[in-house]
Amino acid sequence: MRREPLAVVRPTARVLTVANFDAFLAAVVPASACAEARVVLDLRSLDFIDLFAMLGVAYLCGDLGDAGSCRVRLELGEDGACSFLPRAGFFDVLPASDLVEFDVPAARIEYLRLYHGANTGLLELTSISSSDAIAAVLGKFIGILRHRLKYRKDDAYDLAIMLSELCHNVIDHHPEPAAAAGVAAMQVHDGRAGRFVQVVVGDRGNGIRRTLAQNPAHSKLSSDVAAILRSVDLGVSEHAEVTRGNGLYHLRRLVAQHRGALHIRSGRGKVYYPVDRLQPLTFAVPWLGGTQFAIALPVKPG
Numbered sequence: 001m002r003r004e005p006l007a008v009v010r011p012t013a014r015v016l017t018v019a020n021f022d023a024f025l026a027a028v029v030p031a032s033a034c035a036e037a038r039v040v041l042d043l044r045s046l047d048f049i050d051l052f053a054m055l056g057v058a059y060l061c062g063d064l065g066d067a068g069s070c071r072v073r074l075e076l077g078e079d080g081a082c083s084f085l086p087r088a089g090f091f092d093v094l095p096a097s098d099l100v101e102f103d104v105p106a107a108r109i110e111y112l113r114l115y116h117g118a119n120t121g122l123l124e125l126t127s128i129s130s131s132d133a134i135a136a137v138l139g140k141f142i143g144i145l146r147h148r149l150k151y152r153k154d155d156a157y158d159l160a161i162m163l164s165e166l167c168h169n170v171i172d173h174h175p176e177p178a179a180a181a182g183v184a185a186m187q188v189h190d191g192r193a194g195r196f197v198q199v200v201v202g203d204r205g206n207g208i209r210r211t212l213a214q215n216p217a218h219s220k221l222s223s224d225v226a227a228i229l230r231s232v233d234l235g236v237s238e239h240a241e242v243t244r245g246n247g248l249y250h251l252r253r254l255v256a257q258h259r260g261a262l263h264i265r266s267g268r269g270k271v272y273y274p275v276d277r278l279q280p281l282t283f284a285v286p287w288l289g290g291t292q293f294a295i296a297l298p299v300k301p302g
Contacts, residue, residue: 007031018052046081065097074102089124121188195299202292224269
């Protein structure tokens, strides 16, 4: 009987976040390249996993399942950071595939779903395939900004308009939202530098470079990083009309205005806009389908 090649991949750090997710992904890619391989993603040693990394793992499983070249098993257990995955809605956005399996009992997932919506500082990983779903996301976002982070009403609503456009882009750019698997989530953290909210929006759609290429003016972008950098310029979009393409420009502007940080990841590129830095940091990263955003907004001084 022929045995499948087996590769076990574990994070090298005790945390998995937007900052080091791509290092983990880089270890998975060669392990999954062998035809008929079986890859085990062992996350049981983690002390912390943020919403961006959760979504990244879910989309990674979807990409591997879509490729059909290997079977994936998630080793999660019921302790440590992984115990939070069902509470955070991870299994609601994990793409269904016969090639992806995990070790968390279905009864535990169903039980922890009962707590969804109960935490005022958490929006679980949530599908944004309809306008009603996006409206619920925005309501949660405004509540967090106003009551947990002390934002003025006008500022909270300006940021909500920005988030609304980001979420609606998923629907507008992908006629079949279920295929794009658009997701939003947010969580309030109390870090060493103070309280902040992490907001994550992602999809498994065409990605920024392929989307912009529909406009002849942007059809020759050299890389995913170049496409991301172009996408945040005013008026850049897949459409030729000069009135389109303002969403990502305003996203970058508003995040900087409120002294926040922004990651934009698409395909094989990632661009990071830190606080107090004029020029972004750019990275060539392993392939992950679609586009993902991570926004960090700090609490206002009291």
